[in-house]
Amino acid sequence: MSLGSLIARALTVSITILAIALSVALFLGVEKIRTGAKASFADTISGTDLIVGARSGSVQLLLYSVFRIGNATNNLTWQSYQDIAARPQVDWIVPISLGDSHRQFRVMGTTPAFFERYKYRSGQSLAVQDGAIMDDLFDTVLGADVAATLGYGIGDPIVVSHGLASFSQHKDQPFRVSGILEKTGTPVDRTVIVSLRAIEAIHVDWQSGAQRPGQSTPADVIRNMALEPQAVSAALVGVKSRLQVFGLQRSINEYPQEPLLAILPGVALQELWQIVGIAETALIAVSAMVVVTALIGMMATIFSSLNERRREMAIFRAMGARPRVVLALLVLEAMLMAALGAILGLACLYVGLLIGQPMIDSAFGLWLPIEPVTLREIWVLAGVVVAGAIVSMVPALRAYRMSLADGMMVKI
């Protein structure tokens, strides 16, 4: 019966339901992005015990070295790098050198050990989708997104730009694409990987950030040069025994020759969440308020419908319906609306995810998984329905009282 009554007032009701649906979709969407972002960050680095860089902040070092977000940290001198690499506790160390770019993508210089040591999503290794890991000095391996966006294939030449979005190009030393990596959902997808020596090689004829005019050393000559880097941006370190991690961290942090910082990636991420947490809470609060607003809107429509339906109520009463039935009818209607809104909102969320997923991925590098409804989401939906019922109690109680009086004296 309440369903019939809702259909009878289709327009008002559908707008109310739409409002609830949108608010629910917003709330769930915010939640989805929040957890998605967290998971995506947490999945990006795994298996690395310490990240070493110049002394800055742990969050800054993590963001720059792993996520290529934020301000560049100072460089780590090659001497200190080698000093750390020689420590007995160090199992492996992989340098990372950032600074150049190709189109909109970062170029990262590293050693072949990177492909072996870099792990993402709880211990998964990088895999080559096509081609092979670089072999020659001027070979490069592309992340999946780089290859897809720029349409590169194996063997294509690449010219690296000096700095970011710069017009000075390292034209005289083009690279050759030797391999393309599988999609990982990490910043590696958007990175052009070259060897650390190559980063030095392309700067052979350069001085103070610009190319020396008229000079160009042939590639074969460069291949035979020592090409020892002066500095790297950061280094990923693996420690032989977990028990030694803190000792090594402390000794690097107290390294007297150069102000260095060693961070535990997991702890730095946690620190980041502590900072982001406040904004997160605000975002959730705002979207929750939107849901509340939509429910209050529903209450308003029920209120305004009460006058129109005075006669309807009176007829119910005349037919022998108890006032309690009238109350139940209205609450049931509200719950139906809220439930429909919640389900529609969920549907909106999934449609939105389907459409938005690739866009969000390419724009922010954030992969939002499309998963079945979680228990938490079910609780949210149930909460909306219950809140709808509670909110509708206000007009329903009024109708209850009115129908008592109106039932006695109908004067229309």
Added chain:
Amino acid sequence: MKLLSLLTLSAMAATPVFAQETRQLDAHEHGVAQLDIAMDGQQIAMELHAPGADIVGFEYAAESADDRAAVDNAVAALARPLDLFVLPDAAGCSVVQAAAGLESEDDHDGEAEEHDEHAKDDHKDDHDDHEEQAGHTEFHAEYLLTCTDPDAATDITFAFFDAFPNALEVEVQLISDTGAKSFEVERDTPTLDLRGMF
């Protein structure tokens, strides 16, 4: 002449290298101690750093008999990790190695034990130093535990707070199979839940 000026120049340039003193200090926050825990198989390594103010209530070099006794007592207490960081009996943990000591910022790199001698030898200077620079001291302890059933180590109760009334908070960093995490254990809730860390 030219050679001389070159020499002077190089000497000047080199001076900072020779007199390479590094000036860097760790963070030092009264009331807050740091505890690093690394778990690997049956072994648990712990490293504690606590400000002198938390442990003995002062940070000047101990001179009076009372002060020295307080430091000695504190070091002795810090050398018994299982009384400070209580693990469940079921885990069957025992101490393999425990070392504790006091270090001040003046002799940061030196051995912790040296501090006592240092204080005796030139405590006058040391004392002046502290008055001028408000130097800080820190207790430092390293432990190695072994547990017969590390899976049963589901929590750590920080009796540390009962032993040292000035301590308010311990910042814990923990590394286990599941990665690195940090926690803050406060006086009001002196328990660290370890479930999910194995």
